[in-house]
Amino acid sequence: MKQPSFGRSLLHAINGLAFTVRTQRNAKIHVVFGSLVLIMAVWLQLDLQQISILILTIGGVIAGETINTTVEAVVDLLSPEFHERAKIAKDVSAGAVLILSLAAILVGLLTMGPPLWERVSQFTRGG
Structure with a gap:
């Protein structure tokens, strides 16, 4: 079978991410909070290394959410009726996203x- 072009593969990946954000409430929440965190990081004037760590962390959570969406879709396809093992697969996948989110x-x-506390302290001291 012929491999799709890089452009087509990229389009499929973007479509998958868009599907996840469009259809999954938690993915929307992760994108919104991730964006707010990055805006706050710029406002706090964090250095590039700190911002990079935040970007990787946010990316990990969103990637986890897309994997969770994949697991749910495959489980639903293979087991349309309730099955305890299907529930376990979905719950464990959701648990992985919870771990990423807490981290x-x-x-x-x-x-x-610390930099946010410093800003708040300066503001409350009138400085």
């Missing part, structure tokens, strides 16, 4: 917490 929150707090 992302910790990365965000550790990375942005």
